[in-house]
Amino acid sequence: MNRRLSHAVDVAARHGIAQRLADGSRALYDRLTAALTAWAAAGRRDDLTGWRAALGPILRLVLLGGLAYGAYRAARAAPWLMWLAAAAWTLAAWRAGGHEETPAEEPETTPEEHPAEAAVALLREVLGDRPAVHLSEVLAHLQKQGQGEDWKVADLRLRLEALGIPVDPKVKLRGVPTRGVRAADLDHHFPTRETSPSPTQVDAA
Structure with a gap:
């Protein structure tokens, strides 16, 4: 035995x-x-x-x-x-x-925001009321907050595209065309209550 x-x-x-x-x-x-x-x-x-x-x-x-x-x-x-x-x-x-396996205490924490939603929220914050923003400006904003310190614009682009966020290769701002994100594309792929059409607008169409 x-x-x-x-x-x-x-x-x-x-x-x-x-x-x-x-x-x-x-x-x-x-x-x-x-x-x-x-x-x-x-x-x-x-x-x-x-x-x-x-x-x-x-x-x-x-x-x-x-x-x-x-x-x-x-x-x-x-x-x-x-x-x-x-x-x-x-x-x-x-x-x-x-x-080591994570202890069973983690489920007690509140679930974090979906990565795509967090990224869209950040982009809308940087955009403000502008129609578009360059990725370099978004990256600078992130790095001021202590995030993505070793990232390049290409790293940010890859992460945004992986989250399904469209990146336009020729966003022209101040006469300079380069990669960026357009507010219209965000509204189309990630509509908010303000940007989604109301029932009255749909009926009128």
Whole structure:
């Protein structure tokens, strides 16, 4: 009986270790992919259009490909590097997979506002009564509040588009056309009580 119990404990322990490494590896992969994707996308020039604007991300992707090929050649020349890389990855995965589960106290907190609604509210605040606003102005407003300090305009654009907020590539303000958000687009995709048509207006149409 004791032998069976000990065997069961050993199996459970091995399963827990394997699960922790698997969870950590998945978390590391997701973080690395997201970081590299954001870094490549941040190379886009918002003051340019067409292929010139996409030249930065393309060059960064080429650089990443060159680094990957260099790592492959180094591993072929010195196979022991693979063992070193595997040990480093295993250690990082073990640490990443060791996060403690959040206690059951969190559901007691009030639910936060939906990210898209919060972003729209911020954009309406920066817009005021103007028809449009440049993303650079929105980013400056965010950074004054201590948010997005290491963001670029491209980072803000990607986040807004991921939330379904339309970004116009040619918003012209003070004679300068660049990426921005138009109040009319916000009203169309995220109508408020003030911007949504009343029943009288619908009937009249």
